[in-house]
Ligand SMILES: O=C(CO)[C@@H](O)[C@H](O)COP(=O)(O)O
């Protein structure tokens with residue numbers, strides 16, 4: 416199976432969003448990754464439902480929504496209405512993660528749990544069988560274009576071991592500072608899906624860059 420590639424819209428040209436979505440529609444990208452930030456969980460604010468509700472009209476790719484917000488459970492119905500496939504909530508933002516995961520599934524979406532770089536993989540032991548994907552942050556969330564944290568490769572190996580040991584089926588996704596060099600290490604360690612923002616959108620030929628990431 417080739418690597419799943421989810422370009423992050425955060426690095427797109429917001430004055431030409433339709434053009435960039437059409438490029439992604441034509442490309443080999445598997446999903447479109449949407450970074451929603453609230454200025455509380457992370458020190459930045461990105462875009463909200465006004466944008467995501469328009470996207471579903473023109474995106475031909477499944478949406479992968481990464482919520483960097485406190486109390487994500489408050490917005491499950493609104494996120495479901497955007498037509499997203501994966502709803503990614505941060506482990507650090509959910510007191511009752513098991514309940515949130517159930518509610519996401521009950522609302523017709525695939526639940527995914529996201530870990531900050533400092534959060535150990537071992538904390539997922541009792542939830543791994545309930546989620547469809549784990550998103551490992553390989554930068555501190557809040558901004559595109561940051562430097563990859565090398566320790567993330569070890570976390571992919573640890574997570575892969577846990578998934579195999581528990582006979583779970585969660586996909587492993589990694590987000591932050593992904594390029595061909597870091598992507599190679601992540602895929603070799605067991606990553607199934609890569610998010611890439613600045614590497615895709617600042618390249619001369621984004622469609623070709625997506626193809627190269629998929630080939631890893
Ligand atoms: O969630 C985030 C940032 O918080 C990401 O999805 C970024 O958008 C990735 O950007 P690059 O590091 O690939 O430029």
Ligand SMILES: [Co+2]
Nearest residue numbers: 450481590610
């Ligand atoms: Co993200």
